[in-house]
Amino acid sequence: MEIKTGPAALAGRHALVTGGGRGIGLAIAAALLEQGASVTIAGRDKAVLQQAAAQLQPKGSVDFIGIDVADAESVQAAFAQVVQQRGRIDILVNNAGxxxxxxxxxxxxxxxxxxxDVNLSGTFHCTQQVLPGMLQAGWGRIVNVASTAGLTGYAYVAAYCAAKHGVIGLTRALALEVASKGVTVNAVCPGYTETDIVRDAIAxxxxxxGRSEEQAKAELAAVNPQKRLVRPEEVANAVLWLCLPGSSAMNGQSVAVAGGEVM
Incomplete structure (x- = not known):
């Protein structure tokens, strides 16, 4: 079997990225476009999505749609509209969180x-919408953007940790169900990353x-053995790799993008 590589490795594939208007989601959308995929970015803030789509436009075919991943009816309606307008979704990146x-x-x-609702049920709702089409086609990539909080514990974020651990469990269970059907299901687990969520945490x-924001940022960066925050593009690179045709043996994995914080 020929393994497609190069800048058009995902040509003819349609990807949907939730939370695609900024941060990690925006970086993932850019990476997928650069490999030839057409991309739909989804999120709650249509103004942010419109601006992001305009920014991404030079890289390829991109569109956007409003969605609340925590609302099953919103997800169903949005995905039906996307499929009607742009065709089957071959790649789903559950990034909204x-x-x-x-x-x-x-x-x-x-x-x-x-x-x-947002972190775990949102992943469930979106995955249910794309899986039948992927199984029918015999090809699909589902990548769940979890967190190192899905692999270990952090104080003062019990609810978030529980939800992200749930995402890892869902990833592993579904990966086994579809292992022989041409569909892979994986997770990437970023550590503290330069995103709005981490900026809010710093504030x-x-x-x-009473610490300064610079001191607070340094405290979070210190968790990473590389003593820095992860860049969104580094997370996007890991997601892209899992979506490529040559990564078909990667299934049910939770890849930490955290400088060695979790091993």
């Missing part, structure tokens, strides 16, 4: 449910502890 921190005894039922640490 949300992180909020609180001590466990102050983690209310609403916060707990919100973390599960929150500074506000609650």
């Amino acid at each position: 949300q992180a909020q921190s609180a001590p466990f005894h102050k983690t209310g039922a609403q916060l707990w449910q919100q973390m599960l 929150n640490i500074a506000a609650k502890t």
Whole structure:
């Protein structure tokens, strides 16, 4: 079997990236476009998506759609519209996520449910929409952007850790179901990355502890043995690799992109 490589390795493939308007999702969309895929970016803020699509346009065929991944009906309607307008989705990147921190005894039922709804149920809803088409075609790539919080524990983010551990479990279980059907299911697990979520975390640490934002950033960077924050493009590179035709033996894996923080 010939393995396609080079700048058009994903030519003819259609990818959908949730949370694709900024940060890691935007970097993933760019990487997929550069390999010849057509891309639909999805998210809640249509203004952000429109701006991102304009930025990505020189790289290839890109479109956007509004979606709330925590709402099953929103997901179903959006995916049906995308398929009708742009065709079957061959690659799904479940990148949309949300992180909020609180001590466990102050983690209310609403916060707990919100973390599960966005990070775990959102992955479930979107995957259910694309899997039948992938199985029918005999080819598909599902990549879940989890977190090192899906591989280890962090204090004060019990709900987020629980949700991301759930994403890892879902990845592994589904990977076994589809292993012989041409579809792979994997996860990438970024450490602290230069994104809005981490910028918010830095601001929150500074506000609650009296440290400067530079000190708070250094504290998060220190978790990484490379003593730095991960760049969105580095996460995107790992996602792209898992989507390539030559990565068909990668299945059910959770790849940490964290400078050696988790081994």
